[in-house]
Amino acid sequence: KSLSMHSALGVLFLLTVAQAPLGVTAGKILVWPVEFSHWLNIKVIIDELIVRGHSVTVVTHSATPSVKTTESPGYNVEVIQVPYTKQDINDALEKFMKYWTYDLPNDNMIRTSLKIKEIMDMFVEQNHILCRKLFANEGLLEKWRKEQFDVLLTDPMSTCGELLAQKLNLPFIISLRFSFGSSMERLCGQLPTPPSYVPGVSLGYSDHMGFLQRVKNILFQFSQDVLFTLVSVVKWDYLFTEVMDALIQSDLQLCFTIGKADIWLIRSYWDFEYPRPFLPNFKFVGGLHCKPAKPLPKEIEAFVQSSGDDGIVVFSLGSMVKNLTKERANTIASALGQIPQKVLWRYTGEKPDTLTPNTRLYEWIPQNDLLGHPKTKAFITHGGTNGLYEAIYHGVPMVGLPLFADQPDNMNHMRTKGAAVMLDFNKMEAKDLKEALTDVMHNSLYKENIMRLSQIHHDQPMKPLDQAVFWIEYVMRNKGAKHLRVEAHNLTWYQYHCLDVAAFLLSITALVMFIFVKTCSWIFRKCLRRTTTKKKRE
Amino acid sequence: KSLSMHSALGVLFLLTVAQAPLGVTAGKILVWPVEFSHWLNIKVIIDELIVRGHSVTVVTHSATPSVKTTESPGYNVEVIQVPYTKQDINDALEKFMKYWTYDLPNDNMIRTSLKIKEIMDMFVEQNHILCRKLFANEGLLEKWRKEQFDVLLTDPMSTCGELLAQKLNLPFIISLRFSFGSSMERLCGQLPTPPSYVPGVSLGYSDHMGFLQRVKNILFQFSQDVLFTLVSVVKWDYLFTEVMDALIQSDLQLCFTIGKADIWLIRSYWDFEYPRPFLPNFKFVGGLHCKPAKPLPKEIEAFVQSSGDDGIVVFSLGSMVKNLTKERANTIASALGQIPQKVLWRYTGEKPDTLTPNTRLYEWIPQNDLLGHPKTKAFITHGGTNGLYEAIYHGVPMVGLPLFADQPDNMNHMRTKGAAVMLDFNKMEAKDLKEALTDVMHNSLYKENIMRLSQIHHDQPMKPLDQAVFWIEYVMRNKGAKHLRVEAHNLTWYQYHCLDVAAFLLSITALVMFIFVKTCSWIFRKCLRRTTTKKKRE
Structure with a gap:
């Protein structure tokens, strides 16, 4: 009996060993979060990482409305001092929401655009201040360099996490639900989004679009791309150049830096999304915070x-x-x-x-x-x-x-x-x-x-939270996941869309046709002349 | 002690239950295989399905060089009688290989093309005969209908598995390494293959292509698509129409039918492939046949x-x-x-x-x-x-x-x-x-x-064989996986590439410019006339 128990326990042990992830040791993770519901979502990942024995450091600021900085929450916190308060953020947000909920539906397009631009500018301004304060703190950067983190997890809705990863020379992972018009995924992540069946987020279309919807979808994609590019260039590029000492070799520095992400954890799945193309380093982890119900109070x-x-x-x-x-x-x-x-x-x-x-x-x-x-x-x-x-x-x-x-x-x-x-x-x-x-x-x-x-x-091969943690640990143990990054990142936009090849092929075709027509007309004229000469002689 | 053993066994039991896939009951799988190494690969999946308690029926023919039909191999076999022999197949193959290995490198392009066409025609002819024999056997089809299979697994290198699935009204799964030029994946599976960084299989390029390589890659993709379409139309469409009693509402019946696949099991992974876009119903299971080494003889x-x-x-x-x-x-x-x-x-x-x-x-x-x-x-x-x-x-x-x-x-x-x-x-x-x-x-x-x-x-979330079996069982328990199929399947080629939208937008632009120019010239002329009249009067 004792023997059979022994062997049963042996099997148990083996099972446990077999289930343990490949070569994971406790690692160090730096997190650049976003507030409110974004924080709730990333907090679930942080908690799971802590349960698995990793050490997590969250970078936040003195005005954070969401991240707990006082009690000991299981993770380490680094607080960047900013000159605005929690109240400022909450007020701005409430103003924003009130406008959107009550006034926007009755406002005209120009006023709406101006209002949204005003509010967005304010958010970007806060983001800017935070970013500057962070990179001005050389002592903190030096401390982090010494601490030797394994990976950085960032929510790109707040810019600078990706820049911090570059500055500290860390592999990094993006947590994202979507960007407006999917411009960030498309332009920076090289995600193909065929406009004929991938509806732009916020248009309210499904993947089954009529002709006019497809027209609007293409125009929307295009305008969002222009807008995203403009904002990147005007608002961020000089900051990125400054921080990296002009080390980034690209015109679109924000996009170029985001594009270096090893893994994109997308907070959705095919239960919610319409099926569409994606890339090997895009992992869908929608609903990772869900769990069975506990008894009610x-x-x-x-x-x-x-x-x-x-x-x-x-x-x-x-x-x-x-x-x-x-x-x-x-x-x-x-x-x-x-x-x-x-x-x-x-x-x-x-x-x-x-x-x-x-x-x-x-x-x-x-x-x-x-x-x-x-x-x-x-x-x-x-x-x-x-x-x-x-x-x-x-x-x-x-x-x-x-x-x-x-x-x-x-x-x-x-x-x-x-x-x-x-x-x-x-x-x-x-x-x-x-x-x-x-x-x-x-x-x-x-x-x-x-x-x-x-x-x-x-009914998925792996639960969303397990998958998110698997890929974070993957990047930690392999120091990146470059083998999942498409070569498109190294192409210019005209190379990517084969416009140079198209121009070349069209030129060749035009040249061939030109020579053909010229030759024909030459032969024709020659024949004509001969006939005329003959007739004259006759 | 007995108690602790009991609880240890209890945990063991729980672990086993927890690991058992969601709601899988023994199911019935029909398999349409291809010979030689293709068979070796699919056989591994079949064996695993049998281990998991499923009943597998393999459809083969009297001349099969690979599938065991006499001994009891664990699966059921249905043998279609064909008028050619195993020797015929082996001879043809040897001829083909000898030509390719020794003569092809020294042959000119036209002779090579003709020779390859001759050999391919012969393979297609054998495939044709098999297909006709199968669908002529109404008794067998009726027997299979009664048997109520849950899913059909097909290797599309031999045509008709997908047609059989349609005829029996079964969900089906494709097992594929690649098709030449990826035409099948692109045209029938709607897989995007951006020619700027996805090299055509057989060109011998990597994902990092120079300008001329990209030119050749695009021309290769295009020519393969034309060839694939031609072969489909000339060789297969009438047979598909015949078998389905013209029920298929499409011009490209072969492609249309293949495109109905619920899951594509692709026999590669990012260890072997250059990273590239894929779709939610494409699953990469390369190396599923690999296992730890056993002691040698x-x-x-x-x-x-x-x-x-x-x-x-x-x-x-x-x-x-x-x-x-x-x-x-x-x-x-x-x-x-x-x-x-x-x-x-x-x-x-x-x-x-x-x-x-x-x-x-x-x-x-x-x-x-x-x-x-x-x-x-x-x-x-x-x-x-x-x-x-x-x-x-x-x-x-x-x-x-x-x-x-x-x-x-x-x-x-x-x-x-x-x-x-x-x-x-x-x-x-x-x-x-x-x-x-x-x-x-x-x-x-x-x-x-x-x-x-x-x-x-x-270092993958799931072993390739487990993943292959997971998705086969997924299709069995959910009667398909339509939520993973992109809407692109329901678009025409010009809709997919947004050519109609482009034409529309260009027309609008042209019209606006035309009206603008006409208006300007009208105004100009009006002004001019007035000036002239004035001058005359003066």
Whole structure:
């Protein structure tokens, strides 16, 4: 018996050894994060890296609204002092969101563009200050050089992580959901995005586009590329040149530097995305933060159970939206009062007058645990990627009230895949919301479709978080992943698109035709002359 | 103690359950294989499927040189009776190889093209006969319909597997190393192959091409596409129309049918390939047949051990080449006599006169076990994909003597990655081979490079065979993988390349310019007339 136990344990040991990743030793990772939901997502990766014994250092700044810098959070923190405050960032963001949610839909294009430019300029300005402060701190850079990190993980929505990696001579990994018009992926990552079936993010198209949609898609891609290039050149190039002492041999320094990334961890997957081409160093890890539901707090569980067979509706517009206008809040509350389900609404604004007893307001809800609860029938969401992936993970059909940024586009993906109804937040009336909710809960197609997406999500060779960590550790143990980087990075744009070859072939063809025509006409004239001479003689 | 054993076994059980793939039950797989090395490769997948409890039925024909049909090999066999024999196939192949190896390098282009066309026509003719015999057998089709297979696995180098899948209404999976010029992947699979950095297979270029190479690459891609389309239309379309009762709504029926594949299992990986774009339903499973070395037979092990510190060289030109010309065999044998290593040469031809005692001839060698032996210093190979992957797996530098088909291109990959020296089989002299061998064994760069490729091969999230089986089982349990198929399949070629959009935008631009010029000239004339009138009046 003892022997058989011994051998059983032996097998167990062998199994464990066999499962341990290839030659991983504890490493050192430097992280350049972005705030808010981006931070929540990258935090999951950081936590997993710590669990696996790695040492993680997060670079943040004194005004960070998201990164915990005081308590000991398991990772090391380096705080760059900046001359703006957390309040400045929050205020700017709130202003931005209010404008986008309420005023933008009624504004004309020029005013919208100017307003967006103004806000963007402010974000870039903050980014700039942070970047300068960082590279001015020679002592810190020297300390990091001595610490010998293995890899840098950066979210390129905040510029300079990639530059830091270059400055410290580290391989680096990008964490990205998308860039507007996919310009960063296309121009810097060399990702092919055939405009005939890869819709530009934010256009709200699916991969099945009509003629006019394809026209608009191409023009959109083109204009975004121009815009991205302009911003890179005007806003960033001189800073990059300064920091790298003009060592970068390229016209587009931002793009050139981003293009050196070893791995791109894209925060989506084919449950969410329309199928499209990608490259060997693009890895899709959408939903890496999702996990099985934990039991709910007692009070919430009691409320959920009180819903009986009707079940519950989970409602959140994300961590960024704190207030709605009184009118919007009342419209929503009165709609929620007309359904038999119990509703859990994450909302910190003033209690709407029309609120009915079936709806409870919460400052915070355990969203993932609620979405994984068997009584949950639907999810009202703003369409942020994190929440949307939790709905996919647990298979909950959605009603989308997208507000800004990628949210309308995200919800459109779910709508075209038949897993959600989408409403116009500003124009919807109470009956629209009520009808949408009734629809997604009673028309079984929505449930079937979201369950199909859920099945796609769960049925992968490797879980998203494991895959993200695998490739980070891969870069650590192999000091990069250059064998996955396409040669396109070393071509100019006209070489990449074969324009030089086309020009050459056209020239040859033209030359051949020219010689042919000239020869023919010469022969023709010769013959003609002879005939004329003959006739004359006759 | 019993308790702890119990719990240990419990954990073991849990581990086993946790590792079991998601919801897989025993399924039924129909296989449409190709002969020779293709069969060896697909056989590994079949064996693994059988181990996992699936039932496999292989469709073959009465003249098969590779598939065992008599003994019980673990899989079911359906033999289609054809009017040609195994001898016919072997003879044709030998003729083909002899021509390619010895005569082709000295032949002019027109004769070569005609000869290759003649041989190809013969293979297509055999394929045709097999296909017709299959679809004429209504009883067999009816039997298969009743048997309700879950998936069909086909090697498209032999046409009709994809048609059989359509006829039986089955999801299907393609196993492919490449098609010439990648036309099948590009035209039927919608794989983007940017000609600026994806070299056409058989050109012998790397991903880093000069201007003239890019010109040739584009012309090659284009000509291969034209050829592939012609062959499809002339040779196959009417048969496809006939079999499917004209149900296929497309001009290019072969391509249209192949394009319906759920998954493409590509028999390579980034250890071998230059990085390039791919699609969500393309999975790279190169080297799936490789496994750790087993102990050698006693006699061979003794010979290997007798090599002392010098080690051994493994030499095989593959299973297809049985004879060399006397002159070539003598050249090779005399070169082998000049190195201190012991050589194991798989060769069934006449014993060369110049053979020395350090070289032994074998009718068959345990190639994988030899390549995995610690005493192995180098591998002389024709550059077939299977052997090449075994060398990558075990990290053995190579001397390539490529003969035909994809072999020169394969070896070129290894050469550009610094893991092999390549020789011209027909022109090399004894000293060339001797020098090449000395070089790969003594210049440590070759060993370092092949070890780097080996590291890339082994350091994947999932082993190639497991990945192949995962996606086959995926298609079985999900009845397809349509969510991985790009929308490009539903676009015409001019839509795909946005030519309609380009024409539209150019027309608009032209129209605007026309109106602008006309307006300007009208205004100009008006002004001019007025001035003239004025002047006249004056």
